[in-house]
Amino acid sequence: MNVPLRKFLGQCSQAAGLHTSAPLEHIQKMTRLRVVDNSKLGKAAMLEGRPPRCIHVYNKTGIGHTGDKVLVAIKGQKKRGILVGCHQNQKPLMPKFDTNNLVLIEDNGMPLGNRIHVPIPTMLRKKLTDMSRPKGADYTKILAIATRFI
Template sequence: MFSSVLSRYIHTSPMCQQIIKLTRLRVVDNSEIGKQAMAEGKPPRVIHIYTKKKYGTIGDKVLVAIKGEKKKGVVVGVKKHQAPRIPKFDSNNVVLIDDTGTPLGNRIHVPIPLLLRTLLKQRTFAKGTDYTKILAIATRFV
């Protein structure tokens, strides 16, 4: 009887390691708002994911709430188990961008996957969001 009572209070489902709504992210660029939020211990949370799926992965655009403001960002690293030759990170990483796709910071502190280079070049178009600037400020690729 004790085990049946205890099993009601223990969740046995696996931990979700995908980017969904209300997921905490780590800002990896040197934007001022990102540095302040991470220093205060209040990381940004996902409000919306700009994909048809219900979850986000590497290269997806997200809307985050950071220090009482809404900012857009690009996911550059996830904890989720990845396909072969795609690195798995220890935290969910994001680079903050403005509406035109220009990053708010001018340096990315962590290495980003090479897969991101092909994904973001495909999603960049002439009169819209320009993700190539994110690739330009990245110093290391994995």
């Protein structure tokens, strides 16, 4: 493809309002997430068509993977959540999902909802039990409310 034609196609796509950048394959700031529990806040945001966006990922790299804790902006509030499924290339034995799934939690690790509607990876059991602390947050409640595992 010659250069003038490529430049012309780029201008046409910008004029039409189309995105020409490649999609990102990891969770970072401003990534849209899907709430998969039955919390009232999560249901309302998803029904409005304004899904939560990631504000911060609680790890050293700033890139979220399955099992990481994130801070999200949802309906004008800041809430924490656990990533229970990611749409990116995963490590071996970790399933790849169609969407970036999130379970909303309180500051002490208790989930806001009482049921998770999608299956969560079984490899997440070890990671969440390692993250739980006796006097801190207890993330094993997320495993208790999950109904299906992959």
